[in-house]
Amino acid sequence: SQQGEEDPQALSIQEGENATMNCSYKTSINNLQWYRQNSGRGLVHLILIRSNEREKHSGRLRVTLDTSKKSSSLLITASRAADTASYFCATRASGGSYIPTFGRGTSLIVHP
Amino acid sequence: ETGVTQSPTHLIKTRGQQVTLRCSSQSGHNTVSWYQQALGQGPQFIFQYYREEENGRGNFPPRFSGLQFPNYSSELNVNALELDDSALYLCASSPSPSGRAVETQYFGPGTRLLVL
Numbered sequence: 001s002q003q004g005e006e007d008p009q010a011l012s013i014q015e016g017e018n019a020t021m022n023c024s025y026k027t028s029i030n031n032l033q034w035y036r037q038n039s040g041r042g043l044v045h046l047i048l049i050r051s052n053e054r055e056k057h058s059g060r061l062r063v064t065l066d067t068s069k070k071s072s073s074l075l076i077t078a079s080r081a082a083d084t085a086s087y088f089c090a091t092r093a094s095g096g097s098y099i100p101t102f103g104r105g106t107s108l109i110v111h112p
Numbered sequence: 113e114t115g116v117t118q119s120p121t122h123l124i125k126t127r128g129q130q131v132t133l134r135c136s137s138q139s140g141h142n143t144v145s146w147y148q149q150a151l152g153q154g155p156q157f158i159f160q161y162y163r164e165e166e167n168g169r170g171n172f173p174p175r176f177s178g179l180q181f182p183n184y185s186s187e188l189n190v191n192a193l194e195l196d197d198s199a200l201y202l203c204a205s206s207p208s209p210s211g212r213a214v215e216t217q218y219f220g221p222g223t224r225l226l227v228l
Contacts, residue, residue, distance in 0.1 A: 004154075031215065040200055042114065042219035043155070088154050092215070099145070099168050100217070102154035 004032075004089040004103035012109045019076040021106040023089030024069075030094040032065060034074050037086045037105070046074075046087075051094065081112040114138060116205050116220035124226045125193050133188045133223045135203035143208040144186040145217060146178060149200040161186055162208065198227045 004025045013019055023032070031050045035043040049056045049065045049072065056063050062075040076083055086107050090100035115138035125131050137144050143162045147155035157170035161180035175191040184205070190197055201224075204217035 033215070035219075040149075040222070040224070042116070042202060042221045043204075043217075044114070044219070045216050048215060099157050099160060099170070101157070102147075104152070104154045 004091050004101065006087065006089055006103045006106040008106060009104070010107045010109075012111065013079060015079060015081055015110055015112050017079055017110075019079050019083070019108055019110070021074045021087050021108070023072045023074070023091075023103060025072075025089075025091045025103075026070065027091075028094045029067070029091045031092050032063075032072050033090045033092075033100060034061075034063060034072075035088045035090060035102075037088065039085075043088065076108075079108075079110045081110050084108060084110045114218040114220065116203065116218050118201075118203055118220040118223050120223060121221070122224045122226075124228065126228050127193055127195060129193050129227075130189065130191045131193060131225060133190075133201050133203075133225070135186045135188070135205075135220055137184045137186065137203075137205035138218050141205035141207050141218070142184055143206045144180055144184065145204045145206075146186070146188045147202040147204065148172070148197075149202060149222070150196075151199070155202055158188070193227045195227050198225060200224050 007022045033048045034046040060077045086105040088105045090102045117136045145160040146158040149155045160168040164180045179187045200222045202222045204219045206217045
């Protein structure tokens with residue numbers, strides 16, 4: 001079963017615009033991670049945020065976590081055509097499974 | 113490039129056959145996980161190996177089995193293939209002092225399996 005669910009399922013924007021993707025989950029988590037996948041290839045780890053953190057930055061990426069709402073968002077600023085990919089959130093539940101559980105992903109298309 | 117390699121890249125099998133997929137972990141990584149990703153879905157955890165022992169398993173039947181070797185490379189075996197087994201199979205390696213609390217995983221490019 002899917003623990004995290006990304007929203008929207010698909011997002012189409014112009015180069016230079018910001019892209020925001022959201023992830024909602026059901027149970028308490030230890031951490032939440034965002035991954036990127038190009039054209040059905042392997043996933044690339046982008047950023048990890050722990051349950052006691054509220055915001056993290058990495059280059060053009062900003063991730064927020066609201067544990068009270070069981071949600072996270074990934075913001076990509078000043079998007080580029082090369083950002084075109086699928087983005088997944090993965091949660092690691094607290095007090096139990098240590099295996100990350102992935103959502104279905106958001107497909108992002110950035111038009112040049 | 114993560115340093116994780118998988119072979120083959122593509123594979124076509126018929127229903128009822130058996131398949132073996134291989135994964136070479138990134139150097140120094142003692143933990144490997146396997147995922148199945150159906151088209152349009154997120155990766156689903158199959159199982160994880162730590163120092164040659166399976167230490168976690170997802171909701172997959174016993175016909176999905178694996179091995180991890182002393183050099184930490186790994187195999188995924190699927191017996192009695194079904195049409196629904198068609199998917200991208202991903203392995204991911206990570207360094208872990210105990211095989212638990214796996215956080216950042218480094219994924220290989222995947223093997224795309226088509227079952228006819």
